[in-house]
Amino acid sequence: MLRAGLGIGALMAMLLVLAGSVAAHPERNAFFPDGNVGSVPKVRSKAAQILTVCKPSSKKLIKRSFKGKKLTKKRNLRLRQLKKCRFRHIQAAVNKARNGAIIRIMPGTYKEEPSRRNPEPDPRCAGDYDDIGGDILSSGGFGKKGARVANFEYQRKCPNAQNLIAIIGDSDDPDRVCDVKCNLQIQGMGRRRTDVKISGQRTKLNVIRADRADGIHLRNFTVEYSDFNNIYILETNGFAMHRIKSMYSREYGFLSFTSDHGLYDRLEALGSGDSGIYPGSGPEGHCQRYGIEIRNVNSHHNTIGYSGTAGNGVWMHDSKLHHNATGMTTDSFASGHPGMPQDCAKWENNQIYSNNEDYFNDERDAYCKNTPIEKRDPTLVCPTFQVPVGTGIGIFGGNGDIARNNYIYDNWRDGIKLLYVPAAFRGEPDKGTDTSFYNTFTGNKMGVRPDGTPDANGNDFWWDEQGKGNCWGDNSSHSGLSPSSNVVVGLPACPGTDTARPGNQAKLASQASCATWDPYENPDPAGCDWFTRPPEAPDDKNGTNGGAPGGGSGTEPGSGGSGGPTLPSLP
Amino acid sequence: MRALAATALAAAALLTGCGGSDGAVTGKGSGPLKWAEEPLLFTPDTLPGDRILTGYLRNDSVRRVRVNLPDVRVLARNGDVVSASPVFLNTFGKSLWSPGRGPEQMPDSELVRTGRIAFLKPGEQIPLTVAWHAKDGEPMVVDYGAGSLRVPG
Numbered sequence: 001m002l003r004a005g006l007g008i009g010a011l012m013a014m015l016l017v018l019a020g021s022v023a024a025h026p027e028r029n030a031f032f033p034d035g036n037v038g039s040v041p042k043v044r045s046k047a048a049q050i051l052t053v054c055k056p057s058s059k060k061l062i063k064r065s066f067k068g069k070k071l072t073k074k075r076n077l078r079l080r081q082l083k084k085c086r087f088r089h090i091q092a093a094v095n096k097a098r099n100g101a102i103i104r105i106m107p108g109t110y111k112e113e114p115s116r117r118n119p120e121p122d123p124r125c126a127g128d129y130d131d132i133g134g135d136i137l138s139s140g141g142f143g144k145k146g147a148r149v150a151n152f153e154y155q156r157k158c159p160n161a162q163n164l165i166a167i168i169g170d171s172d173d174p175d176r177v178c179d180v181k182c183n184l185q186i187q188g189m190g191r192r193r194t195d196v197k198i199s200g201q202r203t204k205l206n207v208i209r210a211d212r213a214d215g216i217h218l219r220n221f222t223v224e225y226s227d228f229n230n231i232y233i234l235e236t237n238g239f240a241m242h243r244i245k246s247m248y249s250r251e252y253g254f255l256s257f258t259s260d261h262g263l264y265d266r267l268e269a270l271g272s273g274d275s276g277i278y279p280g281s282g283p284e285g286h287c288q289r290y291g292i293e294i295r296n297v298n299s300h301h302n303t304i305g306y307s308g309t310a311g312n313g314v315w316m317h318d319s320k321l322h323h324n325a326t327g328m329t330t331d332s333f334a335s336g337h338p339g340m341p342q343d344c345a346k347w348e349n350n351q352i353y354s355n356n357e358d359y360f361n362d363e364r365d366a367y368c369k370n371t372p373i374e375k376r377d378p379t380l381v382c383p384t385f386q387v388p389v390g391t392g393i394g395i396f397g398g399n400g401d402i403a404r405n406n407y408i409y410d411n412w413r414d415g416i417k418l419l420y421v422p423a424a425f426r427g428e429p430d431k432g433t434d435t436s437f438y439n440t441f442t443g444n445k446m447g448v449r450p451d452g453t454p455d456a457n458g459n460d461f462w463w464d465e466q467g468k469g470n471c472w473g474d475n476s477s478h479s480g481l482s483p484s485s486n487v488v489v490g491l492p493a494c495p496g497t498d499t500a501r502p503g504n505q506a507k508l509a510s511q512a513s514c515a516t517w518d519p520y521e522n523p524d525p526a527g528c529d530w531f532t533r534p535p536e537a538p539d540d541k542n543g544t545n546g547g548a549p550g551g552g553s554g555t556e557p558g559s560g561g562s563g564g565p566t567l568p569s570l571p
Numbered sequence: 572m573r574a575l576a577a578t579a580l581a582a583a584a585l586l587t588g589c590g591g592s593d594g595a596v597t598g599k600g601s602g603p604l605k606w607a608e609e610p611l612l613f614t615p616d617t618l619p620g621d622r623i624l625t626g627y628l629r630n631d632s633v634r635r636v637r638v639n640l641p642d643v644r645v646l647a648r649n650g651d652v653v654s655a656s657p658v659f660l661n662t663f664g665k666s667l668w669s670p671g672r673g674p675e676q677m678p679d680s681e682l683v684r685t686g687r688i689a690f691l692k693p694g695e696q697i698p699l700t701v702a703w704h705a706k707d708g709e710p711m712v713v714d715y716g717a718g719s720l721r722v723p724g
Contacts, residue, residue, distance in 0.1 A: 026667040026668060132667075132678070133677075133678025133679070133680040133681050134678055134679065134680050135678065135679045135680075136637070136679040136680075136683070136688075136690055140635060140690070140692055142678075142679065142680045145676075145678065145679075146678040146680065147673075147674035147676075147677070147678050147681075148674065251669065273669075274669070333664055333665050334665075334667050335667065335680070335681070335684055336667070373671075384669035384670070384672075385665060385669055386665065396663065419662065419663065420662065421662065421663075421664065422661075422662070424684070425660070425664040425684060425685075426684065427680060427684050464662070503662075505611050505625060505661075506611060506613050506615070506623075506625075508625075508661055508662040509611065509613075509623050509625035509661060509662070509700050510615045510617075510623060511662050511663035512623075512625065512658055512660045512661055512662050512663060512686075512698075512700035512702075513623070513656040513658060513700060513701075513702040514663050515658050515660055515663050515664045515665060515685065515686060516656045516657075516658050518670050519670050519671075520670055520671065522656065525656035525702065526621050526654070526655060526656045526702040526703045526704050526707075527615065527618065527621050527622070527623045527656060527700075527702020527703070528618075528656070528702070529615065529617040529618050
């Protein structure tokens with residue numbers, strides 16, 4: 001009886017902890033758009049409707065930004081365009097926009113004060129929620145008592161409850177296809193992307209939400225301080241994000257979900273508590289097509305540079321993921337994310353380096369645990385999910401993924417980590433084991449910089465030895481060395497074999513207790529080595545480090561990592 | 572109301588599991604859950620001061636068994652609790668919600684998925700991994716409220 005009492009006490013304690021938590025907002029029940037139609041929207045300079053937004057300071061800022069003789073023509077053009085300004089807030093212009101409109105945002109800082117006055121949750125939309133998950137029934141199945149998530153109707157009827165700027169493209173009909181606010185182009189009119197700043201001040205979950213907003217094109221501004229996503233693209237067929245800087249989102253910088261025909265181009269993402277870019281629940285092209293292209297992205301000083309649960313059909317190239325705790329991940333972890341298990345992402349010609357930022361150290365743990373969210377310095381990264389510090393790429397339950405011709409170096413734990421995830425973990429136990437199949441790793445340059453300087457990873461390839469068809473070929477290291485791995489008998493060469501392997505039980509279990517990480521209750525679980533930054537790996541056989549220091553220092557954006565290639569210069 | 576219902580359910584599970592405590596300090600194991608085969612106890616290469624125990628549990632009873640993770644404790648020979656990180660998983664996984672973002676009551680389905688609840692029909696299996704720091708003690712059993720599991724020596 002005493003035992004029963006203790007058990008109930010523990011359960012009650014758990015319930016009390018949960019009761020103290022804030023409201024939830026994982027994804028609603030979302031659906032892919034029809035991938036057979038649609039395209040990435042191109043930039044336009046003309047439209048039937050052009051709406052201009054400005055601030056009282058815009059004129060002064062234009063003159064300052066377009067200063068000098070060389071820019072006279074452009075300056076005068078902007079000043080003429082400024083005269084057409086009719087809006088002080090971007091949302092007001094969106095509200096007036098018809099399909100195909102261009103919204104010009106003149107230099108200035110946009111805090112969208114009218115949007116901030118909307119309550120969340122909004123009592124006008126009290127009935128507009130989806131239930132996700134459920135309770136255990138006596139039959140053994142799950143019932144309806146799940147968690148509530150705001151659904152599309154909530155966003156349509158109360159657009160600024162959760163979002164500073166909401167572009168809601170679908171009207172009150174059942175087709176889930178954009179018919180209002182479609183093909184909008186929203187662009188900053190500054191010379192630099194920092195000339196237009198959209199600032200959430202963490203008052204809203206999302207700074208910009210494009211929901212079923214097919215053809216949305218966002219370009220040339222800076223966005224900062226969301227509580228969840230700085231830019232959130234959902235159930236949208238055709239989107240482009242170009243030349244945008246995202247800073248200090250509490251979770252994600254740029255996030256797309258159940259969207260298709262998308263482009264992430266010339267983006268910079270930093271200071272995200274989860275990931276800088278997140279192409280999640282990606283197009284189901286099943287390796288026949290890649291519906292989302294990511295290029296020229298620079299993602300750094302986030303917990304993760306790039307992540308994507310069910311990050312399918314993504315092609316990332318010519319991008320840099322560096323000075324994060326982990327460079328990138330893709331996974332099949334979560335339930336309710338369409339497109340599981342994750343498959344068919346292709347990463348080539350990228351630089352993934354120096355991902356050693358120490359955001360899980362004791363000092364940061366204590367700060368994030370003991371400082372209420374509203375009182376935190378928003379420029380300090382508090383991780384919202386756990387990752388293995390010092391890792392370049394992590395594939396956690398993926399199929400048909402391709403990593404080739406990338407430079408992967410100076411990640412002090414592992415260059416690429418391949419780990420399976422059982423289907424039970426996303427709530428589909430009947431599917432058994434359906435990852436990691438047919439992933440290929442070829443032509444990667446491991447532990448060496450593009451200029452040939454050795455800069456070793458702690459270990460080049462980590463594999464749990466599970467799955468089938470996975471293969472490694474033609475990867476190279478510096479000084480004629482072969483890439484290192486944690487597989488004693490060697491990694492399977494390409495093409496892999498169809499023989500399924502069960503995995504190494506100890507390697508698998510060495511990752512399990514990392515699942516119990518909780519920054520409030522269990523920041524350093526026993527049996528998990530992820531949260532201690534490994535020492536810098538020696539760059540040569542003599543145990544010396546020849547290259548300039550490139551490792552993360554646990555410092556914040558802009559101050560970490562003095563080594564590594566020069567960052568792309570984005571004006 | 573939901574909290575009360577959950578508490579009642581947990582209490583029912585604990586009471587129906589009866590008799591589990593006798594083996595707690597003898598290391599024999601007891602109750603409805605058994606190791607399906609010999610579990611693996613090892614020291615991870617990168618954490619020489621830690622120990623990890625992993626294996627599959629099978630419900631050998633004729634009833635459904637529910638175990639909530641807070642009820643799982645690792646006990647030393649003298650009955651002292653050894654601080655440990657148990658989870659009903661055999662590899663890494665994560666929640667939909669980041670810590671502090673969760674709903675007032677996390678759905679059971681999410682707790683099952685993430686290894687916080689074991690809910691087994693008769694004959695069903697589920698993985699269990701438990702890790703601890705060796706300096707914190709030498710576990711004899713893993714106690715799960717309705718019974719206990721032997722820790723291999």
